[in-house]
Amino acid sequence: xxxxxxxxxxxxxxxxxxxxxxxxxxxxxxxxxxxxxxxxxxxxxxxxxxxxxxxxxxxxxxxxxxxxxxxxxxxxxxxxxxxxxxxxxxxxxxxxxxxxxxxxxxxxxxxxxxxxxxxxxxxxxxxxxxxxxxxxxxxxxxxxxxxxxxxxxxxxxxxxxxxxxxxxxxxxxxxxxxxxxxxxxxxxxxxxxxxxxxxxxxxxxxxxxxxxxxxxxxxxxxxxxxxxxxxxxxxxxxxxxxxxxxxxxxxxxxxxxxxxxxxxxxxxxxxxxxxxxxxxxxxxxxxxxxxxxxxxxxxxxxxxxxxx
Numbered sequence: 001x002x003x004x005x006x007x008x009x010x011x012x013x014x015x016x017x018x019x020x021x022x023x024x025x026x027x028x029x030x031x032x033x034x035x036x037x038x039x040x041x042x043x044x045x046x047x048x049x050x051x052x053x054x055x056x057x058x059x060x061x062x063x064x065x066x067x068x069x070x071x072x073x074x075x076x077x078x079x080x081x082x083x084x085x086x087x088x089x090x091x092x093x094x095x096x097x098x099x100x101x102x103x104x105x106x107x108x109x110x111x112x113x114x115x116x117x118x119x120x121x122x123x124x125x126x127x128x129x130x131x132x133x134x135x136x137x138x139x140x141x142x143x144x145x146x147x148x149x150x151x152x153x154x155x156x157x158x159x160x161x162x163x164x165x166x167x168x169x170x171x172x173x174x175x176x177x178x179x180x181x182x183x184x185x186x187x188x189x190x191x192x193x194x195x196x197x198x199x200x201x202x203x204x205x206x207x208x209x210x211x212x213x214x215x216x217x218x219x220x221x222x223x224x225x226x227x228x229x230x231x232x233x234x235x236x237x238x239x240x241x242x243x244x245x246x247x248x249x250x251x252x253x254x255x256x257x258x259x260x261x262x263x264x265x266x267x268x269x270x271x272x273x274x275x276x277x278x279x280x281x282x283x284x285x286x287x288x289x290x291x292x293x294x295x296x297x298x299x300x301x302x303x304x305x306x307x308x
Contacts, residue, residue: 049077056093063104070153071113099195114159131164145178157183158212196305202273205230238262244285260289
């Protein structure tokens with residue numbers, strides 16, 4: 001599925017670069033009419049480039065944490081207006097090394113996911129299989145919970161910390177209880193920032209705290225990270241659910257359009273140096289709703305702490 005997703009993005013991206021979005025949009029709409037509008041996603045202009053199939057090289061020896069690049073970040077790469085910039089996994093690896101807390105990406109990470117894609121669609125058998133498979137893998141990667149595991153997509157952090165639990169075997173429930181699963185927001189606030197020098201803040205930033213982030217109590221930590229990177233941080237009053245909800249924003253773009261109306265009106269006429277979030281699909285939804293490129297806060301953290 002990961003390989004297929006990247007191939008589809010590369011193919012569609014190549015077509016749109018020549019013909020624009022209209023041809024791919026028309027083809028997907030025909031497919032949606034034949035298959036199902038609740039299974040076949042539509043093409044929206046905010047869909048990014050495909051990620052590279054190669055993750056940055058890391059080492060197990062000396063690692064401070066295991067790094068779990070979410071499957072969505074292994075499929076979706078950068079947006080068209082920042083294709084030359086490093087990927088999120090590259091940024092996470094570079095930042096952690098810079099801060100003296102290097103991370104390790106397991107060699108067998110491909111095909112692993114938090115199970116949310118199964119759980120959210122009610123596929124209980126698939127979710128049960130993946131929940132147990134990933135916890136068993138994480139148990140091995142972390143040497144029985146000795147190392148923490150850092151996740152770079154907040155909805156996946158929620159999936160691994162809470163949503164897998166009802167589907168685990170008794171043995172894996174015991175293993176799960178001993179794991180330290182850390183969202184990238186807390187990794188940045190508690191581990192990276194204290195060891196890094198912010199060389200020059202940007203003037204302004206607006207943040208979008210995701211639904212999963214609020215469930216996990218990460219709204220305030222995200223604001224704290226943003227405050228370390230920008231002189232002025234805006235937390236919109238209407239910064240509620242973006243409506244993208246995993247893939248729903250591609251199945252029913254009208255959900256995102258409706259969900260973002262009030263926040264778009266609140267931010268209308270204002271420009272920010274950075275538009276920050278912590279979950280790739282939510283960033284797509286916010287980019288669609290607000291009209292500006294939302295991206296992981298990790299990109300800004302990397303750029304303002306880079307020397308030279």
